[in-house]
Amino acid sequence: MQCLGGTALKISVVIPALNEETGIGKTIDAIPAQAFQQEGWTLEIIIIDGNSTDRTRDIATQKGAKVIIEPHKGYGRAYKTGFTHATGDIIVTGDADATYPFDKLHTYITMLLNDHLDFITTDRFANLKHGAMNLKHRFGNLVLAFTLDILFLTRIRDSQSGMWIFRRDALQKIEPIGTFNDGMPFSEEIKIEMFTTKHVKSKEIPSSLYPREGQVKLESFKDGIKNLRFLFVKRVHQHTR
Ligand SMILES: Nc1nc2c(ncn2[C@@H]2O[C@H](COP(=O)(O)OP(=O)(O)O)[C@@H](O)[C@H]2O)c(=O)[nH]1
Numbered sequence: 001m002q003c004l005g006g007t008a009l010k011i012s013v014v015i016p017a018l019n020e021e022t023g024i025g026k027t028i029d030a031i032p033a034q035a036f037q038q039e040g041w042t043l044e045i046i047i048i049d050g051n052s053t054d055r056t057r058d059i060a061t062q063k064g065a066k067v068i069i070e071p072h073k074g075y076g077r078a079y080k081t082g083f084t085h086a087t088g089d090i091i092v093t094g095d096a097d098a099t100y101p102f103d104k105l106h107t108y109i110t111m112l113l114n115d116h117l118d119f120i121t122t123d124r125f126a127n128l129k130h131g132a133m134n135l136k137h138r139f140g141n142l143v144l145a146f147t148l149d150i151l152f153l154t155r156i157r158d159s160q161s162g163m164w165i166f167r168r169d170a171l172q173k174i175e176p177i178g179t180f181n182d183g184m185p186f187s188e189e190i191k192i193e194m195f196t197t198k199h200v201k202s203k204e205i206p207s208s209l210y211p212r213e214g215q216v217k218l219e220s221f222k223d224g225i226k227n228l229r230f231l232f233v234k235r236v237h238q239h240t241r
């Protein structure tokens with residue numbers, strides 16, 4: 001049994017959801033709860049619901065998840081709230097739209113533990129399935145990752161990936177999470193902080209992306225520009241800190 005300070009290791013899976021009734025059930029079902037149990041790990045699933053008007057909350061509750069309502073808009077805002085509720089030693093994130101390989105979590109967590117890492121981000125492009133991402137999004141993602149790498153001297157291939165596996169105490173080593181962007185740039189910001197902070201051991205690992213269930217919340221062009229702009233603003237602030 002993998003333990004931390006004598007007690008069983010606890011995993012918190014934190015998932016933001018806004019009207020995801022078609023994906024939330026599949027997403028939760030993919031979490032390999034049985035493999036966790038065999039390892040002696042305990043599991044909590046926290047859904048941060050943005051006041052969905054469909055059956056998202058009902059389905060999540062039925063599947064045993066804890067549902068927290070965050071009425072303020074924003075992907076980043078949902079995570080900021082979610083992380084304050086997470087009590088696990090390890091936090092795992094991902095969308096509620098069944099696109100991320102939650103079925104591989106056991107392997108990813110084992111890698112974090114065995115390699116003594118603080119933070120893992122997943123590269124969805126490593127094994128991209130046909131139809132999982134259109135060319136426009138693929139190009140936008142390339143531009144954003146390239147810009148981030150140039151500005152922050154990192155080597156991240158997928159700056160927008162929303163699946164991260166990390167030790168909760170790594171959040172104490174970076175800038176206060178409360179100061180992070182409330183919107184989609186949150187995903188870039190957490191990677192920038194984890195990869196550029198001294199004494200935080202971070203790694204990007206190959207992963208995959210499944211086709212989305214339900215309606216996309218991202219407004220591709222508008223959010224793409226916001227994400228790009230964010231990188232420059234963050235760079236200037238980091239420089240003057
Ligand atoms: N709670 C909450 N969740 C959100 C909000 N906006 C997006 N999400 C969720 O965040 C995740 C990412 O959004 P998505 O549309 O899949 O963006 P993409 O993967 O970048 O195309 C999904 O699970 C959404 O349901 C929001 O304002 N509040």
Ligand SMILES: [Mg+2]
Nearest residue numbers: 095097099212
């Ligand atoms: Mg998504």
